[in-house]
Amino acid sequence: MNEGVEWAAHVCVLLHWLQEEQAAPAPVPVARLAEAYELPAPYLVKQVQALTRAGITESVPGKNGGVRLARPADRITLMDVVAAIEGPDDAFACTEIRQRGMNQERPATEFAKPCGIAHAMRGAELAWRRELAATSILDLAAATPRNVANDARRHFARAT
Amino acid sequence: MNEGVEWAAHVCVLLHWLQEEQAAPAPVPVARLAEAYELPAPYLVKQVQALTRAGITESVPGKNGGVRLARPADRITLMDVVAAIEGPDDAFACTEIRQRGMNQERPATEFAKPCGIAHAMRGAELAWRRELAATSILDLAAATPRNVANDARRHFARAT
Numbered sequence: 001m002n003e004g005v006e007w008a009a010h011v012c013v014l015l016h017w018l019q020e021e022q023a024a025p026a027p028v029p030v031a032r033l034a035e036a037y038e039l040p041a042p043y044l045v046k047q048v049q050a051l052t053r054a055g056i057t058e059s060v061p062g063k064n065g066g067v068r069l070a071r072p073a074d075r076i077t078l079m080d081v082v083a084a085i086e087g088p089d090d091a092f093a094c095t096e097i098r099q100r101g102m103n104q105e106r107p108a109t110e111f112a113k114p115c116g117i118a119h120a121m122r123g124a125e126l127a128w129r130r131e132l133a134a135t136s137i138l139d140l141a142a143a144t145p146r147n148v149a150n151d152a153r154r155h156f157a158r159a160t
Numbered sequence: 161m162n163e164g165v166e167w168a169a170h171v172c173v174l175l176h177w178l179q180e181e182q183a184a185p186a187p188v189p190v191a192r193l194a195e196a197y198e199l200p201a202p203y204l205v206k207q208v209q210a211l212t213r214a215g216i217t218e219s220v221p222g223k224n225g226g227v228r229l230a231r232p233a234d235r236i237t238l239m240d241v242v243a244a245i246e247g248p249d250d251a252f253a254c255t256e257i258r259q260r261g262m263n264q265e266r267p268a269t270e271f272a273k274p275c276g277i278a279h280a281m282r283g284a285e286l287a288w289r290r291e292l293a294a295t296s297i298l299d300l301a302a303a304t305p306r307n308v309a310n311d312a313r314r315h316f317a318r319a320t
Contacts, residue, residue, distance in 0.1 A: 001251045009277045010257055038260040078280050091161045091251070097170055101198040102315040103308070116303040117169045120238050124291035131284035143276040148263070155262040 004047040004085045007039055011048065012056065012081060012137045016073040017149040018156055020141075027059075027066030028156065036155065047085060054084035073141060079132035090125045094118035164207040164245045167199055171208065172216065172241060172297045176233040177309040178316055180301075187219075187226030188316065196315065207245060214244035233301060239292035250285045254278035 011033050019025035030048050034041035048067055051057040058070040069076065098115050099106070114122075141149065171193050179185035190208050194201035208227055211217040218230040229236065258275050259266070274282075301309065 001253070003253070003255060005252060005281075006255060006257060006277065013277075036262045037257040038264075039257065078277070078284075092165060093161070093163070095163060095166060097166060097197040097199065102196045102312060104198075106308075110305070110308075116300045117166065117173075117238070119303075120292070120295040120300065121165075123295075124238075124288045127291045128284045128288035131287045132280070135280040135283075140276045140280065143279075145270070148266075148270075152262060 001082075002085055004043070004050070005082055007037070007044060008047045008051055008085050009078060009081050009137075009140070010037060011044070012051070012069065012073070012076060013141045013144070014152060015057070015067070015069045016137055016141045017152050019068060020073075021153075025068040027064070027068045029066040032066075032156065036152070050084050051081070054080065056080055056084055069137075073138040074136050076137040077133045078135045078137075078140070079129055081137075082132055090122065092118070092121035092125065094121070161242075162245055164203070164210070165242055167197070167204055168207045168211055168245050169238060169241050169297075169300070170197060171204070172211070172229065172233070172236060173301045173304070174312060175217070175227070175229045176297055176301045177312050179228060180233075181313075185228040187224070187228045189226040192226075192316065196312070210244050211241070214240065216240055216244055229297075233298035234296050236297040237293045238295045238297075238300070239289055241297075242292055250282065252278070252281035252285065254281070 014033065014036065015025075015028065018028060030045050031041050033039075033048070034044040048057060048059075052059050052067065052070075055070055056076055057067045059065070059067050094115060094117070096111070096115070099111050174193065174196065175185075175188065178188060190205050191201050193199075193208070194204040208217060208219075212219050212227065212230075215230055216236055217227045219225070219227050254275060254277070256271070256275070259271050
């Protein structure tokens with residue numbers, strides 16, 4: 001899995017911490033988000049762009065621009081973040097090898113039902129997705145000790 | 161995910177079909193397994209070697225050599241096959257970016273508990289593994305129409 005998943009999830013939690021006490025969330029420059037976790041800024045920009053394309057963050061242009069969460073943290077799941085970075089496809093891609101070689105003369109109707117292997121892989125994928133969809137960015141933020149969130153807010157309140 | 165997972169799972173089901181009515185299972189040349197599903201033999205050899213390293217298949221050398229299942233199909237799970245091909249690692253690798261940058265001065269004790277993000281990703285991985293471990297090669301073989309198994313046996317009974 002792309003290391004950007006870890007980065008993007010932390011960025012969402014951090015943006016929530018910075019925004020949760022603001023009536024009108026101020027956008028945060030991605031360069032400052034990168035510095036906060038010592039991440040390479042050009043690569044983090046790509047991950048944040050993926051979050052924005054997925055409607056998780058929104059980009060504010062201009063001198064005081066940056067990014068902020070596009071919706072409340074309890075409406076962003078870890079599944080949303082993983083799908084934004086990794087794409088929507090299942091990890092397992094069935095290529096229907098069962099229809100080839102010794103089975104190529106069989107009528108197509110025999111393959112109308114999904115292959116048992118693909119069916120089982122799909123079931124496991126759905127179990128994985130259900131788990132990730134059950135955890136929100138708010139859950140993750142709430143599970144972090146309060147002083148970590150407070151220190152992050154103090155860190156970002158300082159001028160660069 | 162490596163396409164070898166689909167290949168390896170089908171090979172295990174096929175070996176079960178070929179062996180289930182044999183008192184002493186005859187080894188099957190990997191080249192014939194490759195031909196049965198039109199797979200590139202040199203690449204399938206690599207996947208079958210991975211199955212053998214994992215103790216799922218065993219290799220019989222010599223003129224009439226080949227591979228066969230190393231244990232009964234009800235004792236080989238889809239998880240075993242996936243782990244043999246993909247390796248044992250979780251899809252998500254936490255790199256502890258939470259300890260860097262703005263948090264690098266924090267005492268190590270603050271990071272003794274796993275990060276909430278890594279914890280949630282691990283939970284999803286375990287849900288995925290549980291599902292794959294609940295399906296055996298025997299389950300997959302039993303879910304396939306009987307005539308497909310019979311035709312496969314007839315195909316392999318013919319001389320090459």
